[in-house]
Amino acid sequence: MQQTPMTAAGAAKLEEELKHLRSVERPRIIQAIAEARDLGDLKENAEYHAAREEQGFIEGRIKEIEAKLSHAHIIDVTRLPPSDKVIFGATVTVLDVETEEEITYKIVGDDEADIKINLISVHSPIARALIGKSTGDEVTVAAPGGKRVFEIVEVQYLA
Missing domain, CATH: 1.10.287.180 (Transcription elongation factor, GreA/GreB, N-terminal domain)
Structure with missing residues (x-):
């Protein structure tokens, strides 16, 4: 498996x-x-x-x-050297370009995901769009309500 x-x-x-x-x-x-x-x-x-x-x-x-x-x-992302690149386990602050609202997500495994506390699955559309990108990059996410554009404001490797 x-x-x-x-x-x-x-x-x-x-x-x-x-x-x-x-x-x-x-x-x-x-x-x-x-x-x-x-x-x-x-x-x-x-x-x-x-x-x-x-x-x-x-x-x-x-x-x-x-x-x-x-x-x-x-x-364990806390053991990795700090970077501005979004990877699994990273805590990412994004800016919704349209509403200018900042949202912070942590990218986690499927079993850990809980959108109520901003833990998103690595397989979610938002996480898939963010993975591999860096601070300052803009990403477009196909959401149920239409396309949304986010700018990556900050990437942290927190526990």
């Missing part, structure tokens, strides 16, 4: 979730299943079936996170 780019912060967040699932959620659900078993007939035991279903979700999430981490290509 192909490696997927991920920031060091994104990998740390997934590792933290994995640790929580293994050390807190898994033992909690095992205890819940044991308690439900003690209630008697398993065929009509809603608590037992709910706990088993939750166990399936937890085990599935553990396997999903393990797979993502095993195929992750972790990129």
